[in-house]
Amino acid sequence: MRFNDFRAGQVLHCGPMKVEQADIVGFARAYDPQWFHTDPIRARSSRWHGLIASGWHTCAIAMRLICEGPLKDSESIGSPGLAYLKWPAPVRPGDELHLEAEVISARPSSSGRTGVLNWRWKLLNQSKEIVLELEATSLFELSGAREDV
């Protein structure tokens, strides 16, 4: 999508993407090697009743879906941050995740050179449980200007 195609109130749907146990363990070994992300046997007898994905892995999956969806062929140049982030339920091996992105606002910066998009992402599993919710700001390059980040 192009920046000018975003409209407040739009709800964009992305995915689904299936999460494999090997991906959960692989990500966690690299970045978040806590036992409930890496050790299926220990995780089974824990309060989690099985392996769960790193919350950061869940975020990375959401980003992949956003890149393949709304940001594809866009003028995206990055993000300054998130207003909040929640991990209300865990992601488990075999989960099929899809993402709903609701546009809160889309407006040019005061210089007119940068598009500023505020949107709320909800990542849901196959039982429609929210596994990730966040509000992000994304920036878009609206001209050849190079110095107005």
Place this chain on the structure above:
Amino acid sequence: MRFNDFRAGQVLHCGPMKVEQADIVGFARAYDPQWFHTDPIRARSSRWHGLIASGWHTCAIAMRLICEGPLKDSESIGSPGLAYLKWPAPVRPGDELHLEAEVISARPSSSGRTGVLNWRWKLLNQSKEIVLELEATSLFELSGAREDV
């Protein structure tokens, strides 16, 4: 650290960790395949003046440092979310990152079974620029209880 070792006002230091270009490109290809994370040549002539890491990769690096530091041998059982997250400056190939984690509060849940830690993470590069700042809640298992997440 154990949950009982966290005290409001503590500042915990983690790292450093060096970020390689291959890691930046590898993470981005898997999860955030935008050209300014994957294509050093195109990135060079952009407003970013070179390749920058995915913000989610930056988060993952911070988590790795936290796992190797304060969460090592802790009773950590995960996190419900973040109050906010900022990416004030980009991470570039060759950067050496270290993390400062300031404890805001550490208290047991009303049941007494879960430790609730609120802390602010600041990830800084070798020039002491903040590349990531967030406020997280982390949970800790204080007894054999299994059902009070």
